[in-house]
Amino acid sequence: MRTTALDAATLEKLVSAAIAAPSIHNTQPWRFRLDPLTTTVEVRAATERALRTTDPLARALHLSVGAAVFNLRVAVAHFGWEPVPRLLPDPAEPGLLASVRLAGPVPGDRSPGGPDEHHPAHRPPHRPELYDVLWRRHSSRLPFSDRPLPADVLAELTEAAHAEGARLTLPDALATERLMELTAEAERRSVGDPARRQESRRWIREGAPDGMPGRVLGPQDVTGRVPLRDFSALRPEHYRPAVAFERNPVIAVLSTAHDRRADWLRAGQALEHVLLVATAHGARTSLLHQALEWPDLRWVLRDPRDRMEHVQMLIRLGYGPDGPASPRRPAAQVTDEARGTAAT
Structure with missing residues (x-):
């Protein structure tokens, strides 16, 4: 068009x-x-x-x-x-x-x-x-099924990241368990940090065009195997009973060779390319960012055996319910006056 x-x-x-x-x-x-x-x-x-x-x-x-x-x-x-x-x-x-x-x-x-x-x-x-x-793309913080993603879909996700100058790897079960343990440790630290709790709590809001309303927060994994961010620890009124998540979570690691501002921007483009391709194939996604928020944990996310370079995001992949979407601000609220346009 x-x-x-x-x-x-x-x-x-x-x-x-x-x-x-x-x-x-x-x-x-x-x-x-x-x-x-x-x-x-x-x-x-x-x-x-x-x-x-x-x-x-x-x-x-x-x-x-x-x-x-x-x-x-x-x-x-x-x-x-x-x-x-x-x-x-x-x-x-x-x-x-x-x-x-x-x-x-x-x-x-x-x-x-x-x-x-x-x-x-x-x-x-x-x-x-x-x-x-x-x-249609949005994060799903709900349990996924144990249905595996086809190999050709995983290959296409890897290619999507590569096209943007990043790398997507799929760790084995043992490495995935290690990543989830580091994520759980980061989550415990964040929940126990008053400054971080206060900062995050400000973005849990109802009726706003930004932030996260209670409907999108989701439950916790009763087994603790999939440590999603526990927003109910910040807003107990949004507590949901814990439920069983997938037994073998599929976690993709998005990384870059370097760790400069331009690399972060490329990683963001790679992230969205991967998420859109996954959505096009009917897969659901959610992001596990907690361990990346602590410098020491982010460093040990790297696995030299698997060429994990500078880890930029952990992406949970699978099939399951769509879940509700987060709100967005209108385009007019985020668009500045065109350069060279006279004020009126």
Whole structure:
């Protein structure tokens, strides 16, 4: 579908697609602005939404913005342009995390996006359905079944991460148990840390266009095998009886070779690419980030035997109920006035 111009309605659709991406605690830490002279959508960090205690280096913020950038690329391609992304395009403006220029028509053999200009990578097959999928993707904090994911699906998820300059690995049962033990240790620390509890509690809210309402929080695993974040410890009114989760959780490890800001943004794009492909195949996903919030635990998540480099996210995969979606702010609330536009 090729539009003739980037009008206000199309820009709103592009931004709405971008903000359908996941973000830590659904903080939605992004802002968008159009540069009409170059037909470029700029993506900035909304630093007032940062989790300064949980995420002091803003690594998770960069992952969140990277996920939004990938959705933006998919939407730009859907509307007929070739998305040309750049990461950290202006060293003089560190808050400008990325930009996506709307170039000529999308070639028939290109992916919905493709890698950023400064990081050539393998381009996956064109998947136009990802635009439809991004509106349906959301985390499920409910139990999954023990039905295994087919090998070809797992291979496609691995390829999706690789296309964005990241690596996705699937540890064996023993390594997965170790990852879950580290996640459980991180969860115990976070629940016992007053500053982190207070910060997280602020984002559990009802009737707001951001944060997490009680309906999305989910129960805990009665066996403790799958240590999801225990928001009921922060808001006891949202407590749900513990239930049995899958016996053999499937955990994918998303990692990058380096650990710089650009790598975090690439990891965010890889994360969303993986999540969308999983959703396209009918799989459910949830994110286990707790151990990444403690530097010592994040370090020991690495497994040199499996070439786990700098771990950026643990992704739980499986089949099960869809679960409710988290709210999103309207596009108008996250879109700044176009550059060069006179104030009225």
